[in-house]
Amino acid sequence: MDTEGTRRITSAAGLYVPLLLGAVVAVTLGVYGNVHTPTGVSVNVAGFSGPMEVKVWLASGAALLALVQLVTALAMWGKFGPGMPSWLGPLHRWSGRGAFLLAVPVAVHCLYALGFATYDTRTLVHSLLGCFFFGAFTVKMLSLPKRGLPGWTLPLLGGAVFTALIGLWLTSSLWFFTTFGVRF
Numbered sequence: 001m002d003t004e005g006t007r008r009i010t011s012a013a014g015l016y017v018p019l020l021l022g023a024v025v026a027v028t029l030g031v032y033g034n035v036h037t038p039t040g041v042s043v044n045v046a047g048f049s050g051p052m053e054v055k056v057w058l059a060s061g062a063a064l065l066a067l068v069q070l071v072t073a074l075a076m077w078g079k080f081g082p083g084m085p086s087w088l089g090p091l092h093r094w095s096g097r098g099a100f101l102l103a104v105p106v107a108v109h110c111l112y113a114l115g116f117a118t119y120d121t122r123t124l125v126h127s128l129l130g131c132f133f134f135g136a137f138t139v140k141m142l143s144l145p146k147r148g149l150p151g152w153t154l155p156l157l158g159g160a161v162f163t164a165l166i167g168l169w170l171t172s173s174l175w176f177f178t179t180f181g182v183r184f
Helices: 003-013 016-035 051-076 088-114 121-143 153-180
Strands: none
Touching (some): 016 088, 016 121, 051 088, 051 153, 088 121, 121 153
């Protein structure tokens, strides 16, 4: 094997531990959600008419911040032309932190109050995407500080996290808004 091929294999090998830990996170969430008896009790916030409304609005905020993540990532990778304002990197990092912080109470609600649902295709896909999102997020965060990874690593992981979060929003918030109307 040539030196370039060896370097590629060696650099991609840095993903083994993050991928393993991400899989552990995803499977653990799925198993917990499946064996835990849903309580129906969840996160509620004053000003909302119920916990489902809290969930769909927090998820909508996370999805909006995920769109900010997408646009800022594309700009940082030069997809909108050369040059990048100095505030773009911090905006990317803080919008990601915000999206994750909004997603955590939604996940708590889903896992604790509702469990891993399989009673129709939408809820099964939503449950699988939720587990995948937190697993992919784990892999991405553990890969960020690693040097020498292939150039496709962060765009692929970021794209997976973004796609999962938007899929979660489509199978929860959008479904809720189109089924029950937009309400707070």
